[in-house]
Amino acid sequence: MGVEFGLLGPVAAWQADGSSLPLGAPRHREVLGRLLVARGRVVPVGVLVADLWEGESPVGAVGAVRTFVAALRRSLEPDRPARQPSRLLITDGPGYALRAGREMVDAWQFEDTAARAAAAPPHTAVALWDEALAYWRGPVLADFPDTAWAGAEQARLETLRLDAVERRADALLATGAARDAVADLRAHVAAHPGREDGWALLATALDRAGRRGEALDTVSRARAALAGASAGRSPGGTGPGGARPGGSSPTGSRPGGVSPGGAGPGGARPGGALARAEARILAAPAGSGSGSGSGSGFGSVNEPAGATDGVWNRAAASWDRSVPARSRARLHATAGLLRDLAVTGPGGLEEAHRHRRDLVAAAETTGDTELAARIIGSYDVPAVWTRADDPEGAGELSRTAARTAARLGPGGPDALRARLLSVVAVESRGDAAADAPLPRAADARSTEPWRRRAERAAEEAVRIARRLGDPALLAFALNGSFMQSFADCGSAAHRDSLGTELTRLGIDHQLPGHEVLGRIIRLQALAGLGGPGDLAEADAEAGEIDRLAHRNERPLAGVFTAWYRALRTCETDGWQAARPQYARVLAVTADCGMPGLTQGAAALVALVPVMRDDVPLDPDEFAHLDAGPYRPWLDPLLLAASGATEQARQALTVVPRPPHDLLQEALWCVLARAAGTVGHLPVLRRAREELLPARTESAGAGSGLVSFGRVTRHLEEVDAILASSAGPADDGVPGRGRVHDRR
Template identity: 75%
Template sequence: MLGPVAAWRVDGAPLPLGAPRHREVLGRLLVARGRVVPVGRLVADLWEGEPPAAAVGAVRTFVAALRRALEPARPARRPSRLLVTEGPGYALRAGRDTVDAWRFEDTTARAAAAPPHAAVALWDEALAQWRGPVLADFAGVAWAAAEQARLEALRLDAVERRADALLATGAARDAVADLRAHLAAHPGREDGWVLLATALDRSGRRGEALDTLLRARRALTGAYGPGGAAALARAEARILSGTTVPVAEPAGAADGVWDRAAAAWDRSVPARSRARLYATAGLLRDLAVTGADGLEEAREHRRDLVAAAETTGDTELAARIIGSYDVPAVWTRADDPGGAGELVRAAARAAARLGPDGPPALRARLLSVVAVESRGDAAADTVLPRAADAPAAEPWRLRAERAAEEAVRLARRLQDPALLAFALNGAFMQSFAGCGSAARRDVLGAELTRLATDHQLPNHEVLGRLIRLQALAGLGDFAAADAQAEAIDRLAHRNERPLAGVFTAWYRALRRCETDGRPAARTAYARVLAETADCGMPGLTRGAAVLVTLVPVMRGDARPDPDDFADLDPGPYRPWLDPLLLAASGAAEQARRALTEVPRPPHDLLQEALWCVLARAAASVGHLPVLRRARAELAAAAAESAGAGSGLISFGPVTHHLRSTDRALAAHAP
């Protein structure tokens, strides 16, 4: 829509849409934004005035031609799923990511909510969608006028908001040229003139800035009349006074307060003071929930902050810094396992130095750090046990479980809601001692949600609801999980917590798989893999494409096609994937050797799914020790769907895999 009406295949090749009337029908249906357009309305819009007698038949011919062009691979007589007949007319059922105007709108919404540096890139991405005027080949037609005006207004606003973001990042010079071109084409934009004057002033060109405001007054006199354009007067007063940051003009009041407060802090607080360490700890905690960039920065600097605190030799100071990072954690594989292990050891050192008689609140925080950061196998200090061996006690896991239990006990005794929320986060991370914990996790998530709601802890309310969403999906209660997803999205929007949307996006792809089947799920998963690839959580995203590719394999009974996995990075899932792919490729002896050495799956949200993968591989080559162990582990999760408790993927009911395992055990019995 953002230019002449056109369509392309996924690989970028243009689709032949045919004659102008065909393109006009497509444009008219796009303007309807998925709503049904009656045939009579199409006739009236395409032939303004008196339509020909054969107009209805012509419209049907145009639609048939468009269907062939838009879905060239659709078998004959199979109904179109894109350009559909519905009731008295037609509708275009296109996804929002397949129409440039809708992508533009969605990207501008993300840009408006992003911090300045990220916003500049998003505004650029949004504006890059434009190839020319809206529906350029249908200028002047009545049916297109409103949408053309609306989208063009959004584009002009996007140009100015991009410039505003550039100013907020300090790139005033970069904003000048674009604003000049923008105002040459649209001289009636008061905000644009204010932004240009501000950019010139911040570039050290005050005289040009004042001349720009003079030209702006002349340009706007016709629009506002004498004495209008009050924003120009405020901008001029600000520039003449030498105030470099506008009080309430484009960059926004909050940014100005931030800049002045940060400068005052640097002037007022001595270097190497404890106050700087405490303030940095609080800043990193808040930074971690702002989005992908903030999370990565917080993770990188947290380790340095802890090291700096430990070098002071002040045990209590170090303990407070280590225990201050109560950022909610929902994914059970660490983004940085090495760094997580270091934090566990630092927290354990601080707790040992404080001793059992140290401040109980501080001790509870340190124990919560141990419990949260020991997720999965991040705290393992020896080689992991093998899946083929009988279960045995693992000292690092026992330490983490005891830390979680004691942290919760101390927090309950102290009646500190924020501390208890942190401790319950640790209890969640240590709730995976065995398979089949979804019901227990739902109870834990419900307690955390109530606690956070009662005491205004929005970050932990999001966490509690995410825990419940995962658990309910694992139990197959999708109606209740849907309600949690809706509540999470509302909370995340209200409190500016964009990372929560990563998990609800994955859940909705899983939900699509459960309700609409595999073809629809394939598209949903492709979208969510692309959208969350750079979310700053490699523990979640690395190897996720392998899990998605395994879904149709594991929900059936067939072996995978190794070629489907050839170009995929298995990431942390390689040890459990390799035996299955070896078995599928005919390398039975290699698969048996791999199964003999493979470690047991991590105690995390995907343990049931990975035990199912091992069971399928073991059944393929008759590896009885792994087959028996997988059967014993999965038995506790018989009421769940394998992997669905992750909120990412589902390999179907665990009972299906148990039956397959029983058949294999019977077939290979001596």
């Protein structure tokens, strides 16, 4: 909606053209700040009252809050027609929420840019750290420095800022720009003398700049400053500049040293970073300062990596000088780079997604169909999650690949055609390629042309690859087959077979990425089958995935094994034992670069005890959870549980059928539960029809994320409700018989 918000300084809001929006009195800005800190979650009116007044609230406080909200809505959406609900500052149940995307809030843009910088090579990282730090206009929520509700977020973001300053300096050292780092680091340690990493970086920068005497003097001053900072700490508190006892950091510890802000174990004395910096300075021959490309030695870049970076930088510079601009060689090289970038971790995956569409568009503009086909088909990155991270972009890529395959015609190279068809199959996962509204769950099954086209593409790609005997091409085609193996519920055994073949291909032909993919597919399928022997095999696959991921630098594979282990704990020891494990895995994977996996995952986890153990559903528990893409299928159940029977029935009448993906059995069970509660017979019958082929599996467990229990138990409940209901079969009106009520 063109509005951007600021937390990194005084609370602010700007229009798309950069002009400030008037936010009114301090209380208005405080309400806005409080809602921004909630990060899209609903803040009940009572909580707002308690936070704003921090004591006994005056009479009329609730009315005052509503007045503040109304004024903010007028400021933020001045052109909104009267009586039309706000799309930005919404009323949701007991309170209010601000629906702002991550690109709309400076603090979140800072976090995202910092995450990209942390994963980038040194030269790129310096620019990204500069970009991240440029979002800061002053202290966090500067106009509310002493409010209790802001304290935690102020401390967290300030710690991230200090960490960013140090990581930028570390990246500068890795590029050889030690002199450029010195001035900023001097100011940094002067303002935050308790930051040991800052002192160690400054000493290293001075030494690299050829100023060894100053470097050793800095080490001595650092010890005195850190000892003073430690003495000034209260037990269990934080040190100057947000330093934490034990050197903890919200971004994790750094290889080879303490975390940013650390002052050694327990905060009692300086830790190892300063000692290592001093040892390196003393060990180096006199006059050897001003080294380049090796980082600080305790930051994100170590010595071997620094040497590699030097080779990379020289080779990249030679490439730039030698290869003409706008040449085909540049397109091909970029395609290979993006393919490799996608498997390096969250930051690399996001960057690869961002640039891939531009690369494909550039290839199409050449007018060379075969060149475009090679560029499009080169992105054979193993894909395991069946909901696209960017459905719109995935649908566009699928259509581009299909269009290019048609232009190649029957006389085009078979291998290129198979690659394009594999792209169609992979990118058409779920409903990404839908070119019409999805059928309603209440209606009878119908043929969906876009799904059939994707299925045929997968089948033909596999046929061509088998005929050509190309193992890498076959692995890519089988990846497409996996994405199109969800036409019906109950496909776990078939997916286990696909995963087994992919694993064998990967082992026999040294395709480590596809071997990991095959094992993850098997892990999910075995969890879905759910027998004791199946789960034992899945455990073994999880261990092998972790081993391969470590050896082949595939960090994202660990996301899936972490989720599986939480699911496994739930199956073995129950929900209460698994609950803290799920909390940890949700936190760890929130920024894994796969929004198609993580968006709405918390709501699915919260449904586990409801669906698996029949714990009564409490709608208030879900009020602060973002159901993400699963909202249409969860809403009827939430409405039914809150007593809004007619609204639930209406929602069931119009809800689309669940996507054909790893969670389709789980979502059909959710719809069946809602339909049984309010007596919506058409959806109940349709759910039964869809779930019957999966009756021996565990609902949702095939995702490797959550399990809603055995499908057969859900079917028994459906059958009991249908047997006790005597009404028309197709109008959704329950008869006079007993209807199962789970409210």
